């Protein structure tokens with residue numbers, strides 16, 4: 001049996017009095033596409049942010065590629081990671097945000113080559129070449145000189161996906177990538193994500209797009225109140241949920 | 256009910272075929288005329304008044320001590336602003352670092368240096384040499400590694416830079432902090448998610464975007480600084496103002512010599528304002544929305 005890329009065991013995280021995660025258990029295997037669904041405030045974003053070291057886990061075990069998030073094991077002890085080590089691990093995980101968060105002062109091409117050059121120390125020519133092929137893949141070859149503000153939301157999100165891919169991540173995290181888009185622009189972003197899934201990328205996707213979940217996910221995970229309520233293959237979970245909460249949520253989303 | 260169509264100022268018609276006569280403003284014109292007349296009278300009076308001694312103004316405008324003073328004023332302005340910007344940047348990052356000790360030090364610094372008049376600070380640094388003949392850097396109660404005579408260390412020039420620069424840092428810290436905070440959190444988060452270390456994210460992602468909020472007020476600070484340098488007359492540093500004062504102390508032609516100083520201050524602030532305009536244009540680009 002292969003090792004999971006992400007393994008969460010009883011992961012908890014609180015913000016003051018708010019218990020965002022109350023013991024999340026979840027495994028994600030290589031090449032798997034997992035869709036995280038659930039009501040707003042159920043801790044989906046917090047979970048993704050923990051995986052990417054943007055939030056610190058309070059208790060439980062969270063490993064990415066077999067390494068404990070936030071710690072390094074040496075001589076039988078756990079050492080809290082230094083900032084530079086955290087950065088190195090984040091570099092291997094791609095993240096796509098709801099609001100794109102492209103760098104507005106850089107052109108599209110510069111957005112894509114910034115991290116490969118600054119973080120990975122790739123030679124510029126190599127980074128540019130790879131950036132161009134990624135832009136072609138997301139269908140935006142003609143926009144490399146544009147600034148983000150000149151692009152539509154759908155185009156910006158596709159650039160953001162390409163920017164994450166430029167770091168050659170082993171895992172991609174998507175936090176509601178289409179929620180900020182006008183309805184007619186959702187399709188082009190999902191199209192890119194479908195392509196990625198078909199290429200075997202390991203993905204965790206927080207989404208309300210049930211069509212995408214049904215079509216592209218290997219597994220759908222329903223979260224509520226900071227725990228995983230149930231998970232299963234899309235047609236099982238979406239068609240015949242076992243839990244009342246899942247049923248209630250789905251009836252609202254699919255209505 | 257009838258719908259009224261307001262006349263558009265641009266076309267002067269209501270869109271139908273009636274002609275619209277725009278309102279007239281006779282009082283506006285009258286007032287403007289009177290003010291213009293007043294300005295002409297003042298200028299004419301100053302230009303032709305023999306007490307103004309325009310010949311003296313002309314003689315001293317490019318006199319060597321005046322130009323040397325001008326150079327000194329520019330030098331203090333540039334260096335004091337540089338100290339203010341660099342130290343202000345450090346103080347701003349300390350404020351945002353999340354480290355409570357650094358935060359407290361930064362807040363304490365700003366409170367202290369903003370509470371004391373700059374003139375007092377200038378005098379303080381200047382006279383410090385009298386009280387503290389030596390300044391040393393070393394372990395408390397232990398050996399001293401570096402030692403310097405304050406008399407040579409804090410010369411008039413040094414006192415001017417310290418007095419003006421350290422006070423400026425307190426204001427620049429506030430400007431830079433506000434600029435950094437104006438950049439959405441998502442930007443540093445996206446940089447972090449790409450594996451960029453915080454320092455690099457600050458320099459390459461956040462700071463360039465903060466610039467358009469930092470540059471305009473910094474331009475204003477530079478213009479204020481230029482004028483504030485005249486305070487160094489209190490410690491007899493030969494800047495522009497001190498130089499003309501030295502001259503009129505001998506020949507008693509105060510007004511023409513102060514006019515010379517005014518002329519140069521006007522030219523320098525003018526140049527700075529133009530520079531600020533171009534900087535603003537340069538840093539405003541690509542950052543709409």
Ligand SMILES: Nc1ncnc2c1ncn2[C@@H]1O[C@H](COP(=O)(O)OP(=O)(O)O)[C@@H](O)[C@H]1O
Pocket residue numbers: 015018019020038039040041042043044045046047
């Ligand atoms: N930085 C934060 N500070 C305080 N509370 C937070 C923070 N981030 C998330 N929360 C809280 O944690 C809970 C889970 O939030 P989140 O993970 O964003 O949910 P979801 O993404 O499923 O909508 C919510 O109650 C939210 O208000």
Ligand SMILES: [Mg+2]
Pocket residue numbers: 044045046175176
């Ligand atoms: Mg969320």
